[in-house]
Amino acid sequence: MTDPIKCIKLSDIFIILFQILIIILIAYSFRLPVNYISLLVVLGLLISPFFIQFRLSWSREERDFYQLTDFLQQFLVSFKQHPKIYSALKECLENTDGELRNQISLWIKEIENGGYPKQGAQKFLQYQSHFIVSNLIYLMLAVENYGTFNYIEGLEIIQNDIEDWIEDTTLFKSEQSRTKNRIQILALFACAIAWMSHNMLFQTDLIGTMNFYYFSLFVFLVLILFTLFFSYKLISVPWIVGSEKL
Amino acid sequence: MIVPILVGLIVWVFFDHQLLELSKIKTKKIQKIEQILSVELKDEWFTKRYKTICILRYLILLIVFVNDKILIIGLTLISCLIAYFIPSLILERKAKLKIKSIRYHFPIYLRQIQVLLQNNTVVKSIELSLEYVPDVLRNDIEKLNKKLKMEPNNMTHYVDSMKQYGLVEIQRSMKWLYRYQNFGYIDAYSQFNHMLVSTSKWLRQSRIENKNDSIQVYQWMGMLPLVGVTFVFISAMMSVVISLFERG
Numbered sequence: 001m002t003d004p005i006k007c008i009k010l011s012d013i014f015i016i017l018f019q020i021l022i023i024i025l026i027a028y029s030f031r032l033p034v035n036y037i038s039l040l041v042v043l044g045l046l047i048s049p050f051f052i053q054f055r056l057s058w059s060r061e062e063r064d065f066y067q068l069t070d071f072l073q074q075f076l077v078s079f080k081q082h083p084k085i086y087s088a089l090k091e092c093l094e095n096t097d098g099e100l101r102n103q104i105s106l107w108i109k110e111i112e113n114g115g116y117p118k119q120g121a122q123k124f125l126q127y128q129s130h131f132i133v134s135n136l137i138y139l140m141l142a143v144e145n146y147g148t149f150n151y152i153e154g155l156e157i158i159q160n161d162i163e164d165w166i167e168d169t170t171l172f173k174s175e176q177s178r179t180k181n182r183i184q185i186l187a188l189f190a191c192a193i194a195w196m197s198h199n200m201l202f203q204t205d206l207i208g209t210m211n212f213y214y215f216s217l218f219v220f221l222v223l224i225l226f227t228l229f230f231s232y233k234l235i236s237v238p239w240i241v242g243s244e245k246l
Numbered sequence: 247m248i249v250p251i252l253v254g255l256i257v258w259v260f261f262d263h264q265l266l267e268l269s270k271i272k273t274k275k276i277q278k279i280e281q282i283l284s285v286e287l288k289d290e291w292f293t294k295r296y297k298t299i300c301i302l303r304y305l306i307l308l309i310v311f312v313n314d315k316i317l318i319i320g321l322t323l324i325s326c327l328i329a330y331f332i333p334s335l336i337l338e339r340k341a342k343l344k345i346k347s348i349r350y351h352f353p354i355y356l357r358q359i360q361v362l363l364q365n366n367t368v369v370k371s372i373e374l375s376l377e378y379v380p381d382v383l384r385n386d387i388e389k390l391n392k393k394l395k396m397e398p399n400n401m402t403h404y405v406d407s408m409k410q411y412g413l414v415e416i417q418r419s420m421k422w423l424y425r426y427q428n429f430g431y432i433d434a435y436s437q438f439n440h441m442l443v444s445t446s447k448w449l450r451q452s453r454i455e456n457k458n459d460s461i462q463v464y465q466w467m468g469m470l471p472l473v474g475v476t477f478v479f480i481s482a483m484m485s486v487v488i489s490l491f492e493r494g
Binding site: 131132134146151157158164168175176182183186187191210215216217230237241243246 | 362442453454457467473478
């Protein structure tokens with residue numbers, strides 16, 4: 001199975017740490033008291049593993065999604081040419097990886113051991129119960145067991161569904177990524193506004209009581225950290241949505 | 247002003263039983279909600295609602311102690327109205343959510359049927375689909391399956407199925423399934439293709455709507471830094487004002 005940590009690029013981890021570093025530098029440039037800066041550093045260190053985990057989850061889900069859809073497309077085309085599940089599975093096995101490969105191997109073993117084809121298929125469906133996968137497998141089982149004249153049409157319906165699924169998911173994920181970037185840019189703008197107002201205020205020498213002001217700056221920076229947290233949380237949702245599973 | 251209100255309250259208490267019976271009358275809206283949620287509201291639901299109003303009506307007694315009588319009357323009226331409408335509004339919301347979920351899951355289910363139709367009849371496809379039918383549709387599909395087993399050629403069973411949700415797409419699909427069952431594959435072939443295209447569009451639309459809903463929650467998070475910077479700005483202004491006061 002592929003090591004999940006390989007799914008994330010080093011540049012992604014660097015960007016995450018850089019973002020937290022920027023917040024701490026901003027806190028320093030605001031001349032916040034050391035205890036507030038220390039708290040921000042601790043909070044940043046505590047929160048950064050979550051950022052990495054969310055980014056990792058995105059990469060893993062992305063890899064699994066494309067691997068599954070590639071497998072389904074190949075499986076379907078292979079079955080179209082020669083309507084036998086066993087040979088289609090064998091043909092696709094080489095191009096899969098990780099848990100998907102394990103599940104396909106199990107299915108192949110079930111067939112080789114002489115089990116009823118539906119048993120192996122049901123185990124695979126327990127692993128991946130998306131309605132498209134279920135439609136495809138049930139149609140294949142029906143074709144193999146009873147034979148039919150019109151199965152090509154059914155396979156084409158499913159083929160179109162897979163293509164629509166890939167297109168919709170890719171579009172949605174890029175929209176999610178854009179939303180994440182938009183939220184982060186808004187956070188940066190907020191920092192810029194706070195920094196400008198801070199500079200203007202200190203040029204006038206009107207401010208005397210600093211405690212409450214420093215506290216509000218600290219709260220603001222914590223809010224920025226939380227915004228970053230939510231922006232990464234946004235992308236951690238599964239690529240294969242639960243509501244489409246049966 | 248106090249006396250007529252108190253008399254009114256006593257009259258209300260006197261006719262409590264009759265009013266409770268009146269409140270148990272099911273309006274068309276309630277009946278529709280019952281059909282959508284596949285539940286029957288029992289007497290306890292209506293009694294509980296009426297009893298809440300009964301407790302809240304005693305707020306009116308505050309007029310004896312408070313000078314602003316209009317405010318007390320208004321408050322009592324509003325709280326009684328809220329107590330009356332909130333339970334049905336909650337049910338209405340549940341019904342709306344169910345319809346939304348059905349709108350999302352029906353094209354998924356229909357796709358299963360379309361695939362099963364490749365080597366089964368409509369009745370058999372519906373029966374086979376029971377194994378993997380989405381939970382939200384299970385009751386309706388089970389009912390339809392039972393009816394079709396008795397009379398597979400009765401159009402009413404198809405048309406009446408899931409009629410309560412008022413979704414045009416479902417009605418169209420049901421009529422199409424009836425035609426497919428009764429007039430054979432060749433006659434229904436072109437309609438089958440139309441239905442495939444239509445289901446694809448519907449499926450994609452539901453998927454996109456569902457996904458956009460999930461993004462919208464997070465888009466509000468983008469407002470968080472702006473709230474923060476406003477807070478910083480206000481606190482800075484406060485500090486300036488305090489400094490100015492301190493300096494005299």
